[in-house]
Amino acid sequence: MNFSHRFFRSQGEPGRGVQEPLLDFLDSEFWRVYTLTAELESDPQQVKLAQALTLNPDKPHMGLKGTYGLFGSPEWWNSINLRRMPLRFISGTIAEVYEAGQDSKTGLNNEIVLDLSAGGRESFGIYTNNKKQVKLFTPGATVLMVDALDEYKRPARGFPDSGITLEVAISKPDSHR
Template identity: 35%
Template sequence: MKTIYHFKERIKEDPEYIRKAHELTLNESKPKAGLKGTFGPLGSDEWWSNLNKGLIPQKEISGVITKVYLTGQDNTEKFNTADIKSDDNNICTEGTYTNKNSEKHHYKPGAKITIKYAFDPLKKPNLMERSTTQK
């Protein structure tokens, strides 16, 4: 299987993205915005170490792309979303990401795909998270 998006590459391509993420994490005047930094600053050596140790919650989706299409109001692309029939026969709707625009052609119906997510806690959990954790 070919890797067409990796967060490490995103960081290399746009160091300003990570600088802004770190700035927001450390900004005490914005207690409701950004990441907590629980596992270290996003993309830092500490963060990658915690990811590799399995300390950061992760989720993997594997399956076959059934459909690619455009969602949202930005019509600058042909598609930005894919429906994936997972190995357990559920349909998952996911955004499409590549490190290089020339790799977008890999998103097509019938293609096998694996996506791995890491979940870094927000400073202020969203309403859905709070409603599922409050008792």
């Protein structure tokens, strides 16, 4: 499934400094259930805290490096939209759904295991802008995701970048294959 390439811009085209759609899919087959923009609009403090950590010289090992701009800033979004920042496009079929966390007792699933279209199997958190949409994450559903691979100030071994989820879409129940 090719869902990621329709929004590539030419190098000379100016950016708008806002999140632009990255996933390209048929509206009859998928619902867009998450965008980072909607999350940040509901909790603008996230941007302030992330930016403060990047700018704090007393925390040289914590937070993002700022290579592509401060998190959530127009420069940061342009780095994503113009593909200066590396992105990871993920697609797969849900094999398992479960509630993760040692002390988690909410009764709500928050993790999925995907059989990746590119091969292999990987766990991901469930991202939605509306908690009611968690029920859409069922075995057999197809998930499309895109992550921004922003750089940490001090990368952990095996984790050089942050993997910030930007957008998630899930197949509609009648389109499960």
